[in-house]
Amino acid sequence: MSGSILGNLFTIATWGESHGKGIGVVVDGCPAGLNLCEEDIQLFLNRRKPGQSKFSTPRKEEDSVEILSGVFDGKTTGTPISLIIYNQTQRSGDYSEIANYYRPGHADLTYDVKYGFRDYRGGGRSSGRETIGRVAAGAIASKILNTLGIDIFAYTKSIGPFEIHTFDRNEIMNNSLYMPDANTALDASSYLEECIKNHNSAGGKIECIISNLPAGVGEPAFEKLNANLAKAVTSIGAVKAFEIGDGIEVATATGLSNNDAYQYDENSNIIKLSNHSGGILGGISDGTDILLRASIKPTPSIAASQKTINKSGENININIKGRHDPIIVPRAVVVVESMVAVTVLDMLFMSMTSNMDSIKRFWEKR
Template identity: 65%
Template structure:
């Protein structure tokens, strides 16, 4: 299967299936000398771990990561870093009847159409557990970025009809509620809405927002390798994401040039800055030094207990009720996945940028 590798210089390859022996990732291109431990990575995996609230799947997994290679005496060696998380709580029997039909909203039909075969146990490679490899690799990328003074803050912007009131934004609140919302009141309203969805055997979608600060100007390229284009590809590669927008996004379509343009100005130290950030930190495909702000639209969980219509492999229209353990909403666990993919993309582009000027190479090699 092609398409499991992401990145050019900082490159990752995820592997494994939802109900196989395990899932993991190989990270290639990480510079040597980065302090790294399993605990550094586990912090991120714990944020996407199932079974932490009534709004996530009750599947109980430790999701404990093991470093198999690429780290010696607590530091990266510059060689491929191999990470594994073993699956311990599969219940494949819950999915046995799925082999005979196509679940609405899932990749069952398209997998069969492409490969003539599919792993029906929890979705195989299309399962949300594939994102474990992304998050494990993203933890490494985030540590590199933190060292460079680049920080990523990601949170739930809305769930169903309930949106965060940005005037009540609290960074600390993100960790205080099960929905990763920076607004306590909105989190309580969203929880009530989700209770209704659960009682109706239904699910909900939402929006994840990501803010990257400390980005130097000039990261990205002006044509095909634009920063925003690469971020869009990274985020849209996440299974549940159905939309991406940066800065004002689709609202820019109803704006005018005067209202949408960000006026340049000089900071107190004489450096170039902007008075506003409608562009979301990207101009001409390159970072402009402002915070990079984007949003990802997450679809409702397709596995719901309500009766749905579908077609089986015998070509018959049938009614089904999906069994198994499923999230009534994907958004809270997707927050760290979005953050990880953003970190991976930015790290790769930073490394690519080292060859943009001769003076950069001269600094590295002390010419």
């Protein structure tokens, strides 16, 4: 199986399965001298770990991270950073019966077609638990970006038919749905309770904002900043759509309504009067906030009866058992944030050698 490595200069390689001994990631390209400890990473992992509310899987995992390499005396050494999170409460028996049939909405069928074999215990590499490695790597990327004054934060924009109407960043961490609107969070919670009662699940949207990223990050062709962000975010298993700026609404806009007009402010700085582009033009950041969204599908594992097929060539009805999230969105907020951080940092490193002036400035300071 290939395709477990992401990045050019700052790279991450995730490994492990949902019901294996552990999940982990190897981060390469982290500069030496960054203050880093396990608590820095644990703060991110705690935001995605299971069992935190009635709207997440009851599987109880501490998801405690252990740094195996790349850090000495509290600082990164510049060598690969290897991280591991041991699985503690696997209940593989919950999945024994699905070995002989294909769950709707899961990768069971495609795995069998591609490999002729699959780890049916929780989905193996296609399990949401694979994202633990992404979040651990995102914690490191975010810490580097924060030292540069670059701020990345994500939140739940909508759940089912309920979308936020107000925005209070401080409210995001005050409710289990990670919504910046307390009233909408209450409405969405009632909606989810109905879904649970009906043995059903729900989807939603996650929005992410990147602030203080300088202009000039990204390449104009195959390494566009927006293209790499799209790849990183849509590589998250539950993501089915990705948008930058006005996103799909541009299809019904006109040039006059969609273009962002430029002006000089009183200090002769260039400003934009709007941000329909979402902070990226020609694949390159323009210095304004970057706004992106990810649409998350409903959890496919539901207790309601569904039609499917088995390996014996029969049409059957199933009711999926086990410990599953009625909604993926809240726990995926930090996953989106982490993948954005990893991508932005990698693209920032790539852009540092984009012109001779930048290279000269670096060497003149040595």
